[in-house]
Amino acid sequence: xxRVTQPEKLLSVFKGAPVELKCNYxxxxxxxxxxxxQYSRQRLQLLLRHIxxxxxxxxxxxxxxxxxxxxxxxxFAQEEDSAMYYCALSRxxxxxxNLIFGKGTKLSVKP
Amino acid sequence: DTGVSQNPRHKIxxxxxxxxxxxxxxxxxxxxYWYRQxxxxxxxxxxxxQNEAQLEKSRLLSDRFSAERPKGSFSTLxxxxxxxxxxxxxxxxxTNPGENxxxxxxxxxxxxx
Numbered sequence: 001x002x003r004v005t006q007p008e009k010l011l012s013v014f015k016g017a018p019v020e021l022k023c024n025y026x027x028x029x030x031x032x033x034x035x036x037x038q039y040s041r042q043r044l045q046l047l048l049r050h051i052x053x054x055x056x057x058x059x060x061x062x063x064x065x066x067x068x069x070x071x072x073x074x075x076f077a078q079e080e081d082s083a084m085y086y087c088a089l090s091r092x093x094x095x096x097x098n099l100i101f102g103k104g105t106k107l108s109v110k111p
Numbered sequence: 112d113t114g115v116s117q118n119p120r121h122k123i124x125x126x127x128x129x130x131x132x133x134x135x136x137x138x139x140x141x142x143x144y145w146y147r148q149x150x151x152x153x154x155x156x157x158x159x160x161q162n163e164a165q166l167e168k169s170r171l172l173s174d175r176f177s178a179e180r181p182k183g184s185f186s187t188l189x190x191x192x193x194x195x196x197x198x199x200x201x202x203x204x205x206t207n208p209g210e211n212x213x214x215x216x217x218x219x220x221x222x223x224x
Binding site for chain 2: 099100102103104
């Protein structure tokens, strides 16, 4: 079964601390992995995707096919990073297929 | 074009009533998706269109749900004989071949009393 698991409902860190939001997936093929973010009172938006291998707002995520993980990391958290983060997979290349989301992790960055 | 828009933003209805939501995608996007999000969950896929053709429906989309995209532009999602379990945020997203992301609307929050 296709599934995305985000084990932490809430992650609370202090400003300047490293942050890692965990994501594990279950899929038999080669999915495309994404991180979407929802800031307070804003709509869901793409943060980054694994095939671009880029850093957005200081966040990076590496796809580990052996561990079927796609953890999101940032070395120094900022207060403005506080938001809901959703890991998602697409069965089809290029975000053309429907997305399968995890339950989300709420990141709270304290001053 | 300010992105994907959805109307209404909030809908309160009584159990058994029918409701209809509208989604206007980004104008040049030919793919349109509907998702449902309940409290504490991530969005769950309901259905998607390419132009006016409905290409896939989730098992979550019971017979009481129907979606249309008659001219390949805006889409409507209708729920007949609403139940309390239908209370959720209904999200719409759109994209195009070659796009790297789905662009989401603000959602319609449905409350069934």
